[in-house]
Amino acid sequence: MATLLRRALPKGLLLLLRSPRRLGTLSRLSSLVAVEPVRGAPAVGFRPRPDLLVGSRRGFAKGKKSKNEDDDDTIQVPPDFGQNLKSTALSQMEAAIDALSRELSKLRTGRASAGMLDHIIVETSGGKMPLNRVAVVSVMDSHTLSVTPYDPNALKSIEQAIVSSPLGVNPTADGDRLIAPIPPLTKENIQALCKVVAKCAEDGKQSIRRARQKSLDSIKKVSAGISKDAAKKLEKEVDEITKRFVKSADDMCKAKEKEISGR
Known part of the structure; x- marks a missing residue:
């Protein structure tokens, strides 16, 4: 009988039988299975207890979500979500328009403009600073600028900075100020500048x-917490704001092109 058990029993159970310390484990294991003869087998076999299988199926049954779990999945949308969304979009688009305006002001035109020198960086004893921080620029006539430094000792540094800029302006000293004549643009200059304007407009x-x-991504994230009508209304309002700012950018660039070409 012992020989038959050694042949039929799995190796793990044989180890349990050989060790007294594991007999407790074996006794617990015997409650999980029923030892019954298996037809056609040379020795003792093992079959799981049918009631154990039923219990296993019940144990793995999919449970339902509790009411609290369903509540946790609900997205809470602040009552002022729409207003904050539009305010954020307005701020970002206004910043884009301001950046475009600054870039366009750097472009030279055929007419003198006080802002056309603002982006020039001047090296002074205090470090590198924009020209409009170290001098006052004024328009003398449609083709001449006057540059008066706050510190007369910075006159030479300002002159060198203007000459080194890509504007093609060569100022001359006139006492404690600089006179900067704005030369007329050539046809090639106008074409090149118009291309720069188009690039600024697209950016x-x-x-x-x-x-x-x-803004649309933010609306999509909270779509489960607001009605479809409310989401569509917000999207429409954002699109209207976008169209308004795109038109403003186009108008600014068209005006700059006219200024450059002198039309």
Whole structure:
């Protein structure tokens, strides 16, 4: 009989039988299975207890979510979500328009403009600073600028900075100020500058569209917490704001092109 058990029993159970310390484990294991002869087998076999299988199936049955779990999945949308969303979109699009305006002001035109020198960086004893921080720029006539430094000792540094800029302006000293004649633009200059304006316009509109997309993504994230009508209304309002700012960018660039070409 012992030989038959050694042949029929799995190796793990034989180890349990050989060790007294594991007899307790074996007794617990015997409650899980019923030892019955298996037809056609040379020795003793094992079959699981039918009632144990039923219990196993019940144990793995899919449970239902509790009411509290369902509540945790609900997205809580603040009552002022829509207003904050539109305010954020407006701020981002206004920033894009301001950046576009600064870039366009750097472009030289055939007419003198006080802002056309603002982006020039001057090296002084206090470090590098924009020209409009170290001097007053005023328009003498449609083709001449006057540059008066706050510190007369910075006159030479300002002159060198203007000459080194890509504007093609060569100022001359006149006492404690500089006189900067603005030469007329050539046809090639006008064409090149118009291309720069078009590039600035596209960059500005891309920034505006990115702000729009961020707003739409925010609406999508909370779509489970608001009605479809409310979501569509917000999307429509964001699109209207976007169209308004895109038109503003186009109008600014068209005006700059006219200014450059002198039409």
